[in-house]
Amino acid sequence: MRTPLPILLALVSALPLAAQQSIAAPNPNLERMTNGTYSRSHDYDLVHQRIALRDFNWDSTSFVGQVATTLVSRRAGLDSLILDAGGGLSIRSATAASGAALRTSHTRDTLVVYLPKPVGAGDTVRFTLDYDAHIKSGSGLTFIDQRPHTPRQLWSQGEDMNNHDWFPTYDFPNDKMTWEVDATVPAGYLAVSNGALTEETPGPGGTHTFHWNESRPSATYLVSLIVEPLAEVKDSWHDVPVDYYVYHADSALAWRLFHVTPDMIDVYSKLTGIPYPWQKYAQTTVADFFGGMENVSATTLVDWLPDSKAYADRPWYQYILIPHELAHQWFGDYVTTENWANTWLNEGFAEFMPGQYWKEKSGAHLEQDYYADEYRQFMGIEARRPMPLASMGSNNIYPKGALVLEMLEDYLGPQRFWAAAHRYLTDHAFGVATTDDLLKSFEASTGEKLDWFWREWMYSTGYPAFTVTSSYDAAAHTLTLVAAQTQRDSLKADSTGMRYVIPEMFTMPVTIRVGTAAGDVVKKAQIAERVDTIVVGGVASAPTMVVFDDGNHILKSLDFDQPTAWLANQLQHDPNLWDREWVLAELAHRPGDAAAAAAVANAATSADYFETRMLAASALSAFPADVAIPALTRALADTSAQVRAAAAAELGKVHDARAAELAHKAWNSDTSYSVRAAALGAIAQLDPAGRAAVIATGLSTPSYRDDIQNAALVAIARSNDTTFVAAVQALVGDQPLPARVLGAFAARGNSHALGLLTADLEDSRAWVRQWTLQALSGLPVAQRLSVLQAAEPKLTHADTRAAVERLIAALEARR
């Protein structure tokens, strides 16, 4: 699973953010608990399900279902079977293989099927359930009505435990099965599911039944179904079909976006030593999706296909999303977490793998660039709440998982790392695993005890926060470093008694690089104490640069006060991107230092990799305008749109008349969406007289994922410019953000915006009513409650009225 970063939401601090959910764990013994306690017990082995669905109704969000189940009893005297089945499933009948009717009872999400007589251990049981499903759209299945650029469709989402809301099953990952999905769909629609398409049968009235067969076992949360009018674009990897299913209107955009897939399959197959393990690979785009979901052999993806201009901005979709979900076909689908406290085994590897792909394709800089981005995310999450990778509800499994695995790969070297990863995939092929299982495979493969690494990085939280000082002894030709770890194990237990541990000492090998007039001196050492002293000998002349942890092999923070000359030298000569980013942050704290300004300006305009130029451009406003403006002028002509966008955004912070002029120039002439969006934001900050005209143009400028329109909406919300209320209202049918801007205005007391929002609850378009309800969540609770109570009696759309009634009840309960 993967969601994009909420970049836009972070910008729009005035607008409401979705609440973060976290699950607390009850047991303080994390290492023991993670590996077993969270797994679920059951007394049968689920073997196979044939899931047949028909008569989909988008108005009543309903369908008719039949599920035939095969399972094997795992104990003597088994007389009843406990399945998970959502409350929206009304069981019409249960029938044994013999044809005999079976008794059932259904309470909340639990369905009990009573067998005619007890069966013994190892006995096979077959039975069929017929049911009517009335789905609360969004739990298990999401039904979407047609709207502009979005065909009518439905899609499933199982992870973590929502598939039982649309078919009765064992809804936990520690039991794998094979399955078939038969879906009968209206004329013009396709049904996409897992495994091979074995049959397509025409029915009455143009209906079609698609028969999919997933013949290799996987977890039930990975069962998936999408029903939509779709265009199919065919590709392949050797003899494995690789299919892209997109809206007909998007069919010309599919190849450029998705055709990277066979090459990614190739690289992942070679790295893991496991050729792509499924019958086919499909990627299907749907509306209102949170990002991507790795349903086995049939990934579901959001419908944000980039147009040709958007590729200049390195779309997240191709850079991260496609390789992330593909990686899950090995890590998550082929070997699956045994329970939800080990989900990092799925997500950490899936987030790690794209960096490995990009290294294969483009080398070390793109690899470091990828993980530097993960590092920024990691630090942001870590600052909110440090949680171990292996813990229930861990908040940091994506970036920290990627970074810890990258560190492990560094530590072991690629050959040993991939041999061990192959061992792990082989030991648990088509099965499940825990964090401890990963350790066992790595130890068995490498022959090296790695429990210390697991204890520090998987079962504990935090990271080493180094404070380093150095002193040079000219007579002895030595440089002495004192590296102190300053992190403190100060976390408190939560309300359940769970307390996570931050190690006060992390152990790792470290390399020191000392630059001198006569060349670099390199020293390897072992971090083994909370305060370590490392003496580097053979430093014949005064250092010109000192790099602690050369190559950035340790996940860390670093506090190391150095002369500007050292930093400037390192910025020019250190190939590592994390190191350069660290240096840039140090230099940006020296606004009055001409040498620092010159080093940053030089990096912004001539560093050998765009990420360094981009980050340097983003640091320029710290320095005097006479340094910043010439460097930003050059950066705005960079070949990389990321550098130009960073420069355009930075202009907004430079208080100089030339900045506004440059921003207007970028807005008027740049071809990149992200550069124009950034320039619009800068103009809104720099040019009170000229901004309204640019914002008005921005509102009606089409761009990928509404990048430019969103920049205009953010500028309106930030400047609190209520003259745009009517223009914003005109966009409420196009995308969700306009309603949220109205919500921000209403929360600040603007009655015009509030009146429009209230009226939008009666809009004839269901999606507008839905987005309006979401936007109202930005209002303070008391205001929201009174708005909803006033609106409720007049609402004529049943869906909105029901949703409003639920909201009122929930808000009243909170008071």
Ligand SMILES: [Zn+2]
């Ligand atoms: Zn994922």
